[in-house]
Amino acid sequence: MMTTRIVGTGAYVPEQIATNDDLARIVETNDEWIRSRTGIGERRIATTETNSYMAAQAAKQALDQAGIAPEDVDLILLATSSPDYCFPNGACEIQEQIGAVNAAGYDISAACTGFVFALNTAHAFIQAGIYRTALVIGSDVLSKLLDWTDRGTCVLFGDGAGAVVVQAADRGVIGVKMHSDGTKGGVLTCGARTNGNFLLGKKPELGYMTMDGQEVFKFAVKKVPEIIKELLEENRTSLEEIRYFVLHQANYRIIESVAKRLKADISKFPANMEHYGNTSGGSIPLLLDEMNRKGMLAPGDKIVLSGFGAGLTWGATLVEW
Numbered sequence: 002m003m004t005t006r007i008v009g010t011g012a013y014v015p016e017q018i019a020t021n022d023d024l025a026r027i028v029e030t031n032d033e034w035i036r037s038r039t040g041i042g043e044r045r046i047a048t049t050e051t052n053s054y055m056a057a058q059a060a061k062q063a064l065d066q067a068g069i070a071p072e073d074v075d076l077i078l079l080a081t082s083s084p085d086y087c088f089p090n091g092a093c094e095i096q097e098q099i100g101a102v103n104a105a106g107y108d109i110s111a112a113c114t115g116f117v118f119a120l121n122t123a124h125a126f127i128q129a130g131i132y133r134t135a136l137v138i139g140s141d142v143l144s145k146l147l148d149w150t151d152r153g154t155c156v157l158f159g160d161g162a163g164a165v166v167v168q169a170a171d172r173g174v175i176g177v178k179m180h181s182d183g184t185k186g187g188v189l190t191c192g193a194r195t196n197g198n199f200l201l202g203k204k205p206e207l208g209y210m211t212m213d214g215q216e217v218f219k220f221a222v223k224k225v226p227e228i229i230k231e232l233l234e235e236n237r238t239s240l241e242e243i244r245y246f247v248l249h250q251a252n253y254r255i256i257e258s259v260a261k262r263l264k265a266d267i268s269k270f271p272a273n274m275e276h277y278g279n280t281s282g283g284s285i286p287l288l289l290d291e292m293n294r295k296g297m298l299a300p301g302d303k304i305v306l307s308g309f310g311a312g313l314t315w316g317a318t319l320v321e322w
C-alpha cells in the first residue's frame with residue numbers, strides 16, 4: 002500500500018546565541034537552575050531572521066538532500082504559532098522564497114505538536130492519492146511572544162526551524178495518532194491581538210505567553226507514554242522494535258520520565274535542547290535533521306516522533322526510515 006516516506010531533512014537556527022548566563026542578566030535566574038530543571042544550556046534568538054526565512058532555509062536544505070526540484074512540490078504545510086503575518090500564511094511566503102510555484106500551502110496551528118500534526122496531515126493527503134510530494138516544516142520565533150520579565154517561561158524557549166520532504170512510497174509512515182483537549186487550554190496560552198475596533202473605543206493589545214509549568218509537565222509525562230503505547234499497539238509493533246523516540250524537546254526531565262514510564266532505554270531518546278531550548282514547532286524536525294546528518298538513521302529503522310503542547314494537543318507518528 003502507498004504510504005509517506007521522509008526523503009530529505011533540513012534545519013535552520015538563527016545566528017545569535019543567548020546563554021543561560023545572558024538570561025541571568027535580565028531576570029532573576031542562573032545557569033545551574035535552568036540546566037538542572039530543564040537540560041537547557043543556551044538557545045538561538047532571532048534578530049534579523051524571520052519565521053519564513055528560517056523555514057525557507059530549512060526547506061531548501063531538505064529539497065537539496067532529497068534531490069527534488071521546488072517545482073515538484075505539491076503541498077507546503079507550515080506548523081507554526083508565531084507566523085510573520087496573520088495573512089498571507091507562512092507557507093505562501095515560503096513558496097515564494099523557494100520557488101515552489103506548483104504547491105498549495107497553508108499553516109497548521111498546534112504549537113509544539115504542530116510538526117507531528119502537519120506530518121500526519123501530509124500523510125493523509127498522500128495516502129488518499131491527492132498529492133505525491135509535500136514539504137512539512139516546523140518553524141517558530143517564540144522569542145517574540147515571550148514576556149521577557151517572566152523567568153518561568155522566558156528561559157525555556159528558543160527560535161528555530163526544521164523541515165522534511167515527504168513523498169509517496171511503498172514504505173515510510175506506518176501509523177499516526179492525534180489527540181486534543183480544549184478543556185485544558187488555559188495552562189499554556191498566548192493571546193492574539195485583542196479587539197480594539199471603533200465601537201469598543203480602545204486600542205488593541207498584544208498577547209504574551211503564559212504557562213502553568215507544572216500542569217504542562219504532568220500532562221506531558223502522562224499523555225506522551227500513553228499515546229506512544231496506543232500507536233504501537235494499533236500497529237502491532239513492540240517497544241523493543243523502536244530504534245529511536247524523537248520527542249518534542251521541551252525539558253530533559255520530561256524525556257527521562259517518558260523513557261521510565263515506557264520502560265525504554267534512555268539511549269533511545271536523542272536530545273538537543275541543551276543547545277536550542279524549546280523551539281516549539283521546530284524542535285522535532287530540527288532534531289531529526291541532526292540525527293539524519295550524523296548518520297544515525299538507517300533504512301528499515303523504526304522511529305516514533307511525538308509532540309505535545311498547547312491546546313492541549315499531543316500526537317505521534319510511527320515511521321519506518
Ligand code: UT7
Binds near residue numbers: 031034251252311
Ligand atoms: O512545549 C511545552 C512547553 N512547556 C513545558 O515544557 C513546561 C513543562 N514544565 C516544566 O518544564 C517545569 O515545570 C519548569 C521547568 C517550567 C519549572 O520547573 P519546576 O521544577 O516545576 O519548578 P517550579 O515551577 O515548581 O518552581 C520552583 C521554584 C519556584 O520558586 P519557589 O516558589 O520554590 O520559591 C519558582 O519561582 O523555582 C522558581 N523558578 C525559577 N528560579 C530560577 C521558576 N523559574 C525560575 C528560573 N530561575 N528561571
